[in-house]
Amino acid sequence: MQKLKAILEELADAEPYKPSEKLRMECARKWVRRLLGLGLLCMLLLVLSGVWYKLQHTPALAYIALAFYVLTCLFSMLALLVEPAVLVRVMLRRKAETTNTFIAEIENDEASVKRLIRYDEDALKRAQYWIQLKIKRLDTRIVFFFGGSAAMYSLLALTFSTSRMPVDWRGSNIRSCAVLQPTT
Numbered sequence: 001m002q003k004l005k006a007i008l009e010e011l012a013d014a015e016p017y018k019p020s021e022k023l024r025m026e027c028a029r030k031w032v033r034r035l036l037g038l039g040l041l042c043m044l045l046l047v048l049s050g051v052w053y054k055l056q057h058t059p060a061l062a063y064i065a066l067a068f069y070v071l072t073c074l075f076s077m078l079a080l081l082v083e084p085a086v087l088v089r090v091m092l093r094r095k096a097e098t099t100n101t102f103i104a105e106i107e108n109d110e111a112s113v114k115r116l117i118r119y120d121e122d123a124l125k126r127a128q129y130w131i132q133l134k135i136k137r138l139d140t141r142i143v144f145f146f147g148g149s150a151a152m153y154s155l156l157a158l159t160f161s162t163s164r165m166p167v168d169w170r171g172s173n174i175r176s177c178a179v180l181q182p183t184t
Contacts, residue, residue: 003123004130010115011127017108019101028086032079039075042068 046068053061090097116124 003119004127007116007119007123007127008130011112011131014112014115015108017101017105019097019104024086024090025083028083031082035075035079035082039072039079042072042075046072 046065049061049065049068053065
């Protein structure tokens with residue numbers, strides 16, 4: 001039992017590989033949040049300077065408000081361009097990134113396997129048996145709760161609910177498709 005517990009702890013400590021594309025997108029999202037925060041701050045300062053200008057008609061306040069307006073627009077536009085720029089860069093380097101990601105995944109998996117090599121084969125097979133048994137039990141609970149073809153039912157319900165939505169947001173060209181026309 002101690003070996004089984006140690007193996008399961010080793011497996012619980014193993015971290016899956018995070019692809020660099022995912023890390024880049026997380027970094028891009030952080031930049032987007034920062035830029036939007038700066039844009040919001042500039043907008044608040046713009047409102048504050050506008051109120052202050054209404055109280056005192058100083059020409060310098062008009063230039064300050066204009067500067068905050070330009071900064072608000074600039075930060076907002078930059079926030080809109082960050083993620084697409086990262087995606088374009090990833091698409092251009094797709095082939096090299098795919099190879100590098102695959103190699104890094106293999107290295108990560110091999111590092112996890114090296115930690116398990118000290119255990120004998122019987123202990124590893126026993127751990128594999130218990131893990132597979134746990135997965136079967138979870139799968140049985142899900143099938144019992146949702147039914148055997150839950151995915152098919154949910155897709156059918158989603159298709160039915162979207163086909164009954166108003167036409168306004170979908171446009172006339174999609175509505176003209178034979179698949180989406182409701183039967184009367």
